[in-house]
Amino acid sequence: xxxxxxxxxxxxxxxxxxxxxxxxxxxxxxxxxxxxxxxxxxxxxxxxxxxxxxxxxxxxxxxxxxxxxxxxxxxxxxxxxxxxxxxxxxxxxxxxxxxxxxxxxxxxxxxxxxxxxxxxxxxxxxxxxxxxxxxxxxxxxxxxxxxxxxxxxxxxxxxxxxxxxxxxxxxxxxxxxxxxxxxxxxxxxxxxxxxxxxxxxxxxxxxxxxxxxxxxxxxxxxxxxxxxxxxxxxxxxxxxxxxxxxx
Amino acid sequence: xxxxxxxxxxxxxxxxxxxxxxxxxxxxxxxxxxxxxxxxxxxxxxxxxxxxxxxxxxxxxxxxxxxxxxxxxxxxxxxxxxxxxxxxxxxxxxxxxxxxxxxxxxxxxxxxxxxxxxxxxxxxxxxxxxxxxxxxxxxxxxxxxxxxxxxxxxxxxxxxxxxxxxxxxxxxxxxxxxxxxxxxxxxxxxxxxxxxxxxxxxxxxxxxxxxxxxxxxxxxxxxxxxxxxxxxxxxxxxxxxxxxxxxxxxxxxxxxxxxxxxxxxxxxxxxxxxxxxxxxxxxxxxxxxxxxxxxxxxxxxxxxxxxxxxxxxxxxx
Numbered sequence: 001x002x003x004x005x006x007x008x009x010x011x012x013x014x015x016x017x018x019x020x021x022x023x024x025x026x027x028x029x030x031x032x033x034x035x036x037x038x039x040x041x042x043x044x045x046x047x048x049x050x051x052x053x054x055x056x057x058x059x060x061x062x063x064x065x066x067x068x069x070x071x072x073x074x075x076x077x078x079x080x081x082x083x084x085x086x087x088x089x090x091x092x093x094x095x096x097x098x099x100x101x102x103x104x105x106x107x108x109x110x111x112x113x114x115x116x117x118x119x120x121x122x123x124x125x126x127x128x129x130x131x132x133x134x135x136x137x138x139x140x141x142x143x144x145x146x147x148x149x150x151x152x153x154x155x156x157x158x159x160x161x162x163x164x165x166x167x168x169x170x171x172x173x174x175x176x177x178x179x180x181x182x183x184x185x186x187x188x189x190x191x192x193x194x195x196x197x198x199x200x201x202x203x204x205x206x207x208x209x210x211x212x213x214x215x216x217x218x219x220x221x222x223x224x225x226x227x228x229x230x231x232x233x234x235x236x237x238x239x240x241x242x243x244x245x246x247x
Numbered sequence: 248x249x250x251x252x253x254x255x256x257x258x259x260x261x262x263x264x265x266x267x268x269x270x271x272x273x274x275x276x277x278x279x280x281x282x283x284x285x286x287x288x289x290x291x292x293x294x295x296x297x298x299x300x301x302x303x304x305x306x307x308x309x310x311x312x313x314x315x316x317x318x319x320x321x322x323x324x325x326x327x328x329x330x331x332x333x334x335x336x337x338x339x340x341x342x343x344x345x346x347x348x349x350x351x352x353x354x355x356x357x358x359x360x361x362x363x364x365x366x367x368x369x370x371x372x373x374x375x376x377x378x379x380x381x382x383x384x385x386x387x388x389x390x391x392x393x394x395x396x397x398x399x400x401x402x403x404x405x406x407x408x409x410x411x412x413x414x415x416x417x418x419x420x421x422x423x424x425x426x427x428x429x430x431x432x433x434x435x436x437x438x439x440x441x442x443x444x445x446x447x448x449x450x451x452x453x454x455x456x457x458x459x460x461x462x463x464x465x466x467x468x469x470x471x472x473x474x475x476x477x478x479x480x481x482x483x484x485x486x487x488x489x490x491x492x493x494x495x496x497x498x499x500x501x502x503x504x505x506x507x508x509x510x511x512x513x514x515x516x517x518x519x520x521x522x523x524x525x526x527x528x529x530x531x532x533x534x535x536x537x538x539x540x541x542x543x544x545x546x547x548x549x550x551x552x553x554x555x556x557x558x559x560x561x562x563x564x
Contacts, residue, residue, distance in 0.1 A: 011381075037495075123382060126362050129318060138319060161435055210360070212390050213387055214389065215387065229545075240527065246503050
């Protein structure tokens with residue numbers, strides 16, 4: 001079985017969010033870049049676990065982005081990817097990115113494609129569904145557990161107010177979240193091995209974008225907290241009802 | 248050209264988020280001088296003609312549709328419905344289902360996709376919609392360049408307005424290949440308000456010292472019709488179930504009221520809750536970072552403050 005894990009590059013969760021170039025670009029100065037946590041902790045680690053259970057599993061990692069992403073791609077290889085593919089495209093339109101992944105997936109013949117549930121920068125949660133539609137595959141979102149038996153996958157997934165267990169044939173696209181696996185740290189052997197694992201760079205596949213990110217803004221600052229004396233919590237309840245209209 | 252809104256329903260009622268999407272779709276249709284159609288997949292005992300009070304002209308219902316866990320089949324149905332009325336705007340709510348189906352519909356229709364919209368389209372210079380990015384720490388404006396657009400509306404971002412009107416309900420049958428996804432089991436936590444949909448959320452953190460002290464969180468939640476939530480530390484310590492965990496790695500929510508007790512407000516926690524309309528923080532540490540993100544705060548011991556708050560809410564009736 002061939003598995004493809006999609007990884008995105010995002011600013012660290014504690015990074016300061018600011019913009020440059022007339023608020024059209026993220027200010028990346030001094031920002032620590034990481035693999036999008038959902039992609040790494042849940043999608044990638046679960047794929048590694050499947051590979052550890054079944055030695056015939058081949059695990060590839062794909063990233064759509066520029067050369068500056070190679071550090072995070074090497075980390076994915078250090079954690080356990082066999083091979084990585086970077087599609088050299090800077091486009092931010094989710095459908096352009098999905099098209100790149102779908103093209104690589106088509107050529108590679110993967111039976112399982114994993115993404116994180118969303119990226120922590122764009123928060124779109126659309127990538128898995130876009131790729132699935134472009135490949136005419138089944139898609140299950142927000143998976144918390146995955147077991148594979150032959151060509152059949154059993155997936156636990158979050159639904160509103162609960163959980164659902166579904167079974168679906170492969171090939172399959174899944175978006176992964178908490179529960180799928182536990183985050184790992186690459187060990188020295190993995191880091192050494194990652195240096196020599198193949199990292200293939202391919203040119204972007206042409207695809208016309210339908211959206212573009214025009215202008216970032218920071219949310220208006222909070223007016224500041226209204227502190228209520230600890231001996232008068234009744235006032236809080238009154239303010240919540242009359243002023244904030246929240247009760 | 249017409250606007251189509253995808254409706255989610257459960258146990259005989261239309262979801263509140265879908266009603267918000269209808270009102271949003273109605274505003275777009277009115278401005279464009281066109282009609283609003285609602286699409287309902289499957290059967291429901293809800294009175295669909297009453298959707299007219301949210302501006303719906305026509306309800307298309309696909310009674311025989313059962314594959315409500317299959318995003319491929321659902322997207323197929325939505326795309327066929329959109330095609331049959333030549334809709335150029337298709338609106339979903341940015342719910343679990345909306346997020347999983349809308350992108351597929353966008354691909355099918357060659358449409359531009361905006362997820363998590365928080366504004367009506369601004370058409371003075373192109374077609375621009377605002378959304379939250381960086382987990383609520385910034386906003387961005389998306390320019391949609393395609394003639395057809397698929398939009399998912401952020402829950403709690405658009406006000407529900409009532410109008411006069413009755414919708415006509417028509418039955419449809421679409422040709423859709425049989426689903427290959429089988430639902431084996433559904434587990435629902437009953438009796439409680441689902442966190443993602445809650446208008447009010449009462450949340451507890453490590454400051455509560457142990458699971459045995461959650462009684463006051465639950466009591467306040469029950470009195471105010473709120474859902475209960477917790478911080479990551481609390482879920483990791485198994486004081487509360489994981490599905491109650493809000494924050495960067497848990498659930499991101501945007502209720503009208505987020506009431507945090509004994510939570511310091513680490514940046515990862517704030518990322519999950521900073522879109523809430525009103526934030527209340529109770530913490531005995533005046534330096535807790537959460538106070539900077541809060542609208543109302545009490546610096547004090549939760550074990551002394553909370554019983555008084557519960558009493559005050561009770562007296563309010």
